[in-house]
Amino acid sequence: MLKKMSNLPFNGTKEQEEKLLAVIAENKHDKSRLMAVMQEAQGIYGYLPLEVQKMIADGMEVSLEKVYGVATFYAQFSLAPQGQYHISVCLGTACYVKGAGLLYDKLQQLLGIGGDECTPDRKFSLTACRCIGACGLAPVLTVNEEVYGRLSENDVEGILAKCE
């Protein structure tokens, strides 16, 4: 699935920056450590905004295109921050034919954000995913680790209300 850059401004702290610069300093002699540095960076910031990708590219002396290419290619890297409640709607075939697209649309409408975006208060983020192996419960979505199944559009508001 195509990844979208964050819809929110970058708000990294000095402390996070210092941690990342230390990781880069430890690894910059070896360009094959790029992915390891990016994993550490994601651990520090929770995601890889463009500003962080630039710091990594400068520090590791590789092109920003290279860092961006790795960040978008591997599913483990996220370009957008996750909210306190990360909602993931399964758009796999079984869920899709049972109306998961409607759930996804309704969530976008209620939260006022698009897919792969985070609300300005960082409470909710929304994404779509492929089959999570719970097709018998289709259509399904997850909120953090919790799975909700056999849903209709009308259930969405209640699920959001439980996220307090």
Ligand code: FES
């Ligand atoms: S298609 Fe949604 S869980 Fe399998």
